[in-house]
Amino acid sequence: MNLSARLEESSKSHAMKPAYYFMGQSSTYGELNGAVNKFASGLEKLGLGKGDHIALVLGNSPHFIIALYGAMRAGATVIPINPIYTPDEIGYIMKNGDVKAVVTLDIMLPLVEKMHHHLPEVHHFIYCETGDEKAKGLQPEQLSAYSKLKSFSQVVSSGDTTYKGPDLQEDETAVILYTSGTTGKPKGAMLSHKNLYSNARDTGEYLKMNEDDKVVTTLPMFHVFCLTVVLNAPLMTGATLLITPKFSPQDIFKLAKEFQPTVFAGVPTMYNFLYQYEEGNPEDFSSLRLCISGGASLPVALLKNFEKKFNVMISEGYGLSEASPVTCFNPLDRPRKAGSIGTSIVNVENKVVDELGGEVPVGEVGELIVKGPNVMKGYYKMPEETAAAIRDGWLYTGDLANMDEEGYFTIVDRKKDMILVGGYNVYPREVEEVLYSHPEVVEVAVIGVPDPEMGEAVKCFVVKKGGSLTEQELTAYCSEHLAKYKLPSSIEFLEELPKNTTGKILRRALKQQVLQS
Structure with missing residues (x-):
């Protein structure tokens, strides 16, 4: 099983159920799967398919979901890229990642025009029509990159809703996520279909996600936290995504009042902004059954203040791109321990080791290492870095942690910090x-x-x-x-x-x- 096949199943069992809402638009699971089929088929007609690398330079939108699942269904490997990166940063990832096609926004066409001469291996730029004022007046046919340009709607309309893609092997690379690169150039973590599917399945099960959930999707989709926890896991369970193009406290409270979401996921600064927002009405969050925090350690004082104000539990977890990303979450059926990242999710093993790789006693600080079906294949074209990160099947995270007698882990800090x-x-x-x-x-x-x-x-x-x-x-x-x-x-x-x-x-x-x- 893989994510694309699972969406196909969801489209049959939840055909008429809303898959997402986005800025006044909505789509059922049946409609979403049809669009994914047509996009995948459209890619094939452009000569793109199994093994090709396709970059998504997109923000939060239905375009991202359709392109992600469509590319995977066609057998391609997806490389999500932050659209606010500089041309140099984007260019490095595209060259290093051997990208053949790019899906981006119409407002990015001036950047495409500037960069395409330096990216001869990129044969297709597929732009999404946003209706943004900044894109008005842009005439694609006047650009020197015109021969490489196709609109997203053109690709979709050329496709077939009955498209059947190639067989996908679970160890084939589905996504390459470029880490932020605290030192040197970013590294591309290769995540297989098995990595992504297993982590979305196991995370959804651990957090008890179900078809009745409505999940606020405000974390950036190009980031692995959103990709697995707020996009793939909900879609696997038949939940509904409430997509916002970007995070703002005002928009989140307005969305909550209108749609009564059940799950919110964010990073600590988002919780801080929501807590500090003076016009935020706690009643608007009364429908939430669960808040999820990750990406960085959530200060205990903020956690307690937020929970008291909004009367909802925050389950803090832990993950990293190289692990697809989730390895731990505070469980929902046992006491939550403030300040901890919880316990290992199902099928994933965490332990704390010393400099020689030996497990340290309970309570002592060491490096957190991880093992499971979610651990990446390795770094793209970087065998030495891969060998340093994965030893004897264990992924060395670079984070310092300890474990208590009940199996709850606490991140002390980054090893290098x-x-x-x-x-x-x-x-x-x-x-x-x-x-x-x-x-x-x-x-x-x-x-x-x-x-x-x-x-x-x-x-x-x-x-x-x-x-x-x-x-x-x-x-x-x-x-x-x-x-x-x-x-x-x-x-x-x-x-x-x-x-x-x-x-x-x-x-x-x-x-x-x-x-x-």
Whole structure:
């Protein structure tokens, strides 16, 4: 079984049920599957098929879903790309990923015109008509890339609803996800049909997703968190997606009031924005049975404040692109442990090991490693990096964690983010948790900076509310909760913290800022 075949099954058992709502539009499962068939058939008529790499440079929309499932049904490998990446970033992924066709937005045509000469291996640019004001006046036939251009509607209309694609083997590559690349160029994690199908199935089962669920789909679809938890898993179970083109607290509350969603998934900054949104009515979230958090550690103070205000439980989990991504979630049938990432989901094994790969005792900190049908095949065209990441079948995550006696894991921090102060380990998350507990603090990021005496020192970046909170007051507050060597050497107040498109706070950007100053 694979995701494409599973959608085909859902289209038969839930033919007339809404698969998604999007900006006043909706589609049944039957209609969605028909569009997927036609897009896959249209690709085949363009000479694209099994083994070809197709990039999706798209935001959240039905186009993304149809292109994703259509390409997979045709046997192609999908490479999702963040549409706000720079031309250099997009160009690198397309070249490294051996892309033959691109599906993008009509507003991106000027970028296509600029780049297509440098991408001779890309034979087709398929653009989606958005109706966006920025796209008005663009005449594709006047572009030098015109011979490579096709509209999305042209490709779909040329296809056949009865299309039957090639047989797909479970170990064939379905998607290549390029990791953000904290050092050097991004790496392409190759995820097989088995990887993606098993993780969507097991995550949906763990979170008890069902056909009655209505899932808010506001996380970016090109990101693996959304791809598995908020797109593939719900579609496997016959749930309905409530798609928003981007995240905004105002839009989420409006959507909730109109559609009464049952599941919301977001990253910690989204929960912070929703909690801080003064016009947010807790009654609008009364239909939610579950909130899901991932992408970064959710501060315990924020978790408790959000749950108290909106009377809904947040289940925090953990994953990474190389694991399709989910490995852990806080269970729904047992007590949730605030601050933990929960227990291993079904069919996935997690353990904490030392530098030699030996399992550490309960409660001790080590590196989290993962094993299961969700672990990637490897990095595309990078055998050495693959060998370093996957050893004896175990994926080494690079995250530091511990496990308690009940099998609940807690992420302490990224291995590379640990701060060494005078020989003592300081984990940024521990300091951040203390700062988040202060009532005047909105957001926090903690990094290590060079120190001539101690090796490294703790530096904090804080976004505060409109009050008169000072560095001295906040340092004094920290001294009540932290050992002396963990105390901030300096606290800098900012209007906002740098974030990526999923809302994850970028510590590395702050480190670069410090090094350049």
